[in-house]
Amino acid sequence: MYLEWLTLAGFRSHAEVEWRPDPGTNVLVGRNGAGKTGLLEAVSYLATLRSFRGSPDDALVTHEADSGFLRGSVVRGDGGSTLVEIEVRRRGARRVQVNRQRLVRTADLIGHVRIVAFLPEDLDLIKRGPAYRRDLLDDAAIQLWPASYADRMEFERALRQRNAFLKQGEKDPMTLSVWDERLAQASGRLMSRRVKALAAISAHLGDAYREVAGHAATPEFEYRSVWATDFDRSRPGAAFAAEMQQALVGAQRADRDRRVTTVGPHRDEPTFLLGGHDSRHQASQGEQRTLALAVRLATHRAITEVTDTVPILLLDDVFSELDPSRASALTSALPTAQTLITTADPSHVPLEGVTWQVKDGRIGQ
Numbered sequence: 001m002y003l004e005w006l007t008l009a010g011f012r013s014h015a016e017v018e019w020r021p022d023p024g025t026n027v028l029v030g031r032n033g034a035g036k037t038g039l040l041e042a043v044s045y046l047a048t049l050r051s052f053r054g055s056p057d058d059a060l061v062t063h064e065a066d067s068g069f070l071r072g073s074v075v076r077g078d079g080g081s082t083l084v085e086i087e088v089r090r091r092g093a094r095r096v097q098v099n100r101q102r103l104v105r106t107a108d109l110i111g112h113v114r115i116v117a118f119l120p121e122d123l124d125l126i127k128r129g130p131a132y133r134r135d136l137l138d139d140a141a142i143q144l145w146p147a148s149y150a151d152r153m154e155f156e157r158a159l160r161q162r163n164a165f166l167k168q169g170e171k172d173p174m175t176l177s178v179w180d181e182r183l184a185q186a187s188g189r190l191m192s193r194r195v196k197a198l199a200a201i202s203a204h205l206g207d208a209y210r211e212v213a214g215h216a217a218t219p220e221f222e223y224r225s226v227w228a229t230d231f232d233r234s235r236p237g238a239a240f241a242a243e244m245q246q247a248l249v250g251a252q253r254a255d256r257d258r259r260v261t262t263v264g265p266h267r268d269e270p271t272f273l274l275g276g277h278d279s280r281h282q283a284s285q286g287e288q289r290t291l292a293l294a295v296r297l298a299t300h301r302a303i304t305e306v307t308d309t310v311p312i313l314l315l316d317d318v319f320s321e322l323d324p325s326r327a328s329a330l331t332s333a334l335p336t337a338q339t340l341i342t343t344a345d346p347s348h349v350p351l352e353g354v355t356w357q358v359k360d361g362r363i364g365q
Contacts, residue, residue, distance in 0.1 A: 001114060001309050002338035003043060004073040004081060010065035011088070012038035013361040021340060023075075025353025028342045028363070035361040036342035040117070040314045043340065046072050046084050047113035047312075048142070049096070049106055058090045066090050074113050077309055082112050107153070111146035114311035116300040118318045122292040126272055126279050133270035134194075140201060140299050141193040144306050148193045155186040159266060166259045173252075180248040187265050188241025191228060194265065198223055199233040200306060204298035211333040212297070212326065213290045220273040227263045290326065293318075297333055304335065313339040319348045 008017040013035045028036045037053075041060075044052045051060060061068040068088040075081050085097040086109075096106045103109060124132050141148040162179040170176075202221045209219045223231045227247035228240060247263045248255075254262050272279040272291060279291055303311050313334065319327050320343060331350045342358075343349050356363050 001077055001312060002075050003113075003312060003340075004075050006039070006042060006046075006070070006072040008039075008042055008071075009069040010062045011042055011060060011068035011070055012062065014038055014042075015062060015361060017361070017363060019356075019363050021338070021356075022354040023338055025339045025351050026341065027346060027349055027351070027353050027355045028340065028358050029344070029346050029355060030342075030358035031344055034358045035363075036358045037316050038361075039358070039363065040316050040340055040342060042070050043072070043113075043312065043314060044115055044117055045088075046070060046074075046086065047110075047115045048139070049086075049094070049109060052117050052119060052314075057088050057094060060088050061090045072113075084109065084112060107146075107149045110142055110149045114143055114303060114307065114309055115314055116143075116296055116303065116311045117314040117316065118293065118296045119316050120318065120321055122296060123289055125295055126283070126288040126292050128280075130269040130271070133272070134265070134268065136295070136299075137194045137197045137201075137270060138190070140302070141197040143299075143303050143311070144197060144200060145193060151186070151189040151193055155183075155190045155265065158183040158186040159261060159264070162261050163259075166255055166261065169259065171256065176252065180245060180252075183261070183264065184241045184245035184248060187244040188237035188239070190265050191240040191244075192235065192237035195223065195231045195235065196233045197302075198231070198270070200302035201295070201298045204301040204305075205294060208297035208301070208333065209291060209294035212293050212329045213287075214325075214329060217275055217287075219279075219291055219294065220276075222271045222273055224269040224271060225265075226267070228268075286326075289321065293326075293330055297335075300335060300337075310335065310337045313337050315339065315341040317342050317344070319343060319350070320345065324350075 002023040003021055005020045008014040028039060030036050041051055041053060070086045073081050073083050083099050087095040094106060096103045096109050098109060098112055125136055138152050162183050165179055198221055205219050205221060210216055228243050251263045274283045274287060274291060279288060300311055327350050341349055356365060
């Protein structure tokens with residue numbers, strides 16, 4: 001899979017851009033604020049309908065515009081192409097078309113474009129709280145199995161609605177049981193996808209770490225939960241739903257007192273271990289950065305294996321954070337895929353490819 005062409009209008013700092021990247025390696029060079037990351041963010045948005053910076057849609061539209069437009073053609077592995085067109089509005093819902101057909105549900109875009117992004121903030125996956133690792137698993141599940149997007153949205157809706165009921169201070173047990181059932185069923189589906197994603201990434205994590213680190217430390221991706229007891233990838237969603245239902249009933253008094261849902265997938269703690277120890281506290285900064293790179297590599301390999309599609313690689317100013325030996329090791333470990341790399345200094349990038357100059361929201365050679 002590769003991006004054949006991309007056009008932007010009113011997106012981030014790009015008033016108008018037309019770009020035809022090479023199917024191989026592309027190095028985008030420009031000073032900070034020139035618009036390099038915005039181009040990668042646009043490619044990511046075509047795939048996920050989200051900013052990889054976590055920005056809301058209204059922040060993606062240039063200040064003087066009411067809407068931003070993204071259009072891109074992606075060549076699939078079978079040689080065919082898919083045209084994706086998105087209007088991001090400052091106010092109101094975005095509009096999405098695939099191959100000139102408007103999607104009734106924008107979630108149906110998921111799976112047409114697959115990407116894996118390496119970002120400077122990836123160290124947060126290792127160093128910060130469990131929410132980052134929960135998002136990693138849920139995002140990976142969506143790339144692996146696009147129907148996971150609907151599962152995630154349904155879980156978030158059910159959780160919001162149960163929490164809203166609790167915040168009102170209502171004590172009607174019948175109504176609460178209805179929200180318990182809905183949240184339990186949504187949690188079961190979410191957890192079934194989540195543990196499968198964890199297993200798929202874990203299958204490649206050890207090799208990826210050794211390739212980047214150059215030594216044989218053993219990383220592990222462990223899942224910790226106070227309500228679920230078995231994380232076998234073959235376990236059906238119904239089994240998780242039954243456990244969640246029981247946990248919600250047991251937590252009802254605490255939930256009423258605190259007016260919030262205290263148990264569930266939103267409170268679980270996925271954790272990376274290195275040499276059997278929690279990498280948040282026991283690993284050095286260099287080991288943490290290497291592990292973060294290995295996680296992204298393992299995710300790319302898992303998606304390739306499960307979907308038989310090679311995702312586009314986005315590397316946003318990653319090499320400037322690495323010493324020469326680790327940069328060289330990462331280069332050797334990268335898969336053969338279309339690769340889009342941003343940098344302020346091309347001497348930091350140990351890869352040969354087509355160089356593009358980005359300045360004031362424009363791109364050219």
